[in-house]
């Protein structure tokens with residue numbers, strides 16, 4: 001609890017006023033990541049590795065944008081900062097621990113921006129205005145956008161985000177969770193939820209499971225696991 005309070009205190013001043021309301025949930029995510037460090041290791045290592053490899057494959061070197069960078073658990077920041085002249089990290093919350101990591105690189109900048117199409121249907125338009133935009137990554141963000149709207153609007157929000165990425169003039173990488181399952185201690189599936197508002201997704205070159213909440217995190221009776229998909233080239237995957 002002390003760490004959470006300290007993180008809030010050191011994050012609040014640097015956070016633009018309209019975004020301060022997001023600090024609570026962001027600190028919750030950051031604290032969960034620290035608490036579940038062991039359970040999340042495989043997922044984080046996999047995402048870091050794939051993003052690092054995909055970064056190396058990019059033909060451009062000018063500006064890279066990471067949407068949903070948040071606590072930077074799954075971002076190989078050094079690799080990306082070395083390759084690109086400018087790196088923009090976009091999220092509704094950039095906590096002090098993430099800001100400290102950014103300060104190691106003069107070319108890495110936080111951008112506070114609400115990426116929810118529910119707030120603004122043209123929410124990705126700011127990307128079109130970036131000169132030399134060479135790579136965009138949507139990083140475990142899509143399902144979060146859906147989770148923040150009523151069920152009947154989830155599909156529209158997902159479509160706006162994923163189709164908005166397809167409309168960009170540069171390579172796009174997508175990492176996203178697809179669905180979530182709750183399993184009891186006997187290994188029986190209790191419930192399963194689609195996290196992308198029923199949008200059919202193309203086959204992903206890389207798939208794995210992420211144990212987001214082991215027994216005792218959400219409940220002592222069940223564990224929550226998310227199915228992950230990683231598309232190094234979201235446009236190519238979508239055109240098949």
Ligand SMILES: C[S@@+](CC[C@H](N)C(=O)[O-])C[C@H]1O[C@@H](n2cnc3c(N)ncnc32)[C@H](O)[C@@H]1O
Nearest residue numbers: 068069070071072073074091092114115116144
């Ligand atoms: C599952 S987390 C992934 C965070 C990061 N990739 C990591 O693991 O270190 C989702 C991220 O999306 C951000 N997010 C949620 N809703 C958002 C919105 N409407 N606009 C921008 N970012 C949002 C959250 O703040 C959070 O950092």
